[in-house]
Amino acid sequence: MATNFPQGFRWGTATAAHQVEGGNWNNDWWAWEHAPNTPCEEPSGDACDQLNRYDSDIALCAALGFDNYRFSIEWSRIEPEPGEFSMAALDHYRRVLASCHAHGIEPVVTFHHFTTPRWVAAEGGWHTASTVDRFLRFAEKSVNHLGDLIGTACTINEPNIVSFIGYQLAFFPPGVADDAQFEAANANFIDAHRRVVPILKGGPGDFPVGLTLSMADYQAVPEGDADAIKRRDHVRAVSEDQFLDIVGNDDFLGVQVYSRTRVGPNSVLGGEEGVPTLPMGYEFWPESLGACLRRAWDYTGGSVPLLVTENGIGTNDDSQRIDYVQRALEGVLACIADGIDVRGYTYWSLMDNFEWAFGYRPRFGIIEVDRETQRRTVKPSGEWLSGIVRANSLG
Secondary structure (H helix, E strand, C coil): CCCECCCCCEEEEECCHHHHCCCCCCEHHHHHHHCCCCCCCCCCCCCCCHHHHHHHHHHHHHHCCCCEEEEECCHHHHCCECCECCHHHHHHHHHHHHHHHHCCCEEEEEEECCCCEHHHHHCCHHHCCHHHHHHHHHHHHHHHHHHHHCCEEEEEECHHHHHHHHHCCCCCCCCCCCHHHHHHHHHHHHHHHHHHHHHHHHCCCCCCEEEEEEEEEEEECCCCCHHHHHHHHHHHHHHHHHHHCCCCCCCEEEEEEEEEEEECCCCECCCCCCCCECCCCCECCCCHHHHHHHHHHHHCCCCCCEEEEEECCCCCCHHHHHHHHHHHHHHHHHHHHCCCCEEEEEEECCCCCCCHHHCCCCCCCCEEECCCCCCEEECHHHHHHHHHHHHCECC
16 A cells, blocks of 8 residues: 555644633533533643643644644634624634744634533523524624635534534533434534535635534444444434535535444444543544545545544553554545545644543643643654654655
């Protein structure tokens, strides 16, 4: 198998505002972290203080050889109360974008990455149709202020995760298990994506726009069992297919993959004996990335280019991280060799950060962050990945 990636293949790393900025007190996640009896292991607090340290973090991206950095803008900072927009916050993100350009980094901006202002949540949240209009207003105001500096735009990060974990598992806000609200949230996310694309396209700048989707390598167990296949296909339809159905006219689909999910005839199964389980509870299965890229490509009929907008591993074993990424990238190369249009790879995450309800325990970063001093230290896996990025090759 060839070890070289195509010329122009994009290499990036990523964060999200709430996971790294610190002090995002005005959104539903901060409220969730501090509410009694939620599953959150700890609050986000100062996070990685990237609100103040963004320029040096972007410089680290450039020093490692990455050509793009994916991050999100925080809705609750930009619109702290309904219709009240903070020019200071918009100007802050404009400085972040300008820093990217100054360091030769393309800014990849996500407009919604899990967090929603408290006032939106109080008025109903994503299971309420009015939230769509509020999100569109925020996106229009933001793109009008920032669009000329945006390199690529992601509309909504993993809407299927927000709906499933928030409205079925009650592990994310709003912390309910309600089928009707779950279905309404999915419908509203789909409506929001469809309607925000032309808004982002209509602002200043000229940049590609796409959705990022959480995908898993869903495997029927036993393989070939008709009932297991039927249940697997149902799970896929709910979690992935309704979102894959809406991306055919987009500039790209962001594919985000971490592991596989085993599905039996009657239920989703746990991990397989002998396969390592990672700190967040899922299996070490780097081959899932190639499998999901193939499925996305086949399902959409090759109508939309693919970007890996998240892939990585939360582990305290940095050699395990290298093994995971090596095998995941081998899967990407195999897809490209088979004619699948995969245009880039983004490692999650730039640095160890706040991993939602799991707190700071899972370590996804290629850069270690000292929780006391905020000192950044590039891990061996970061240096290793930097070498691949610079060579544009696994060889």
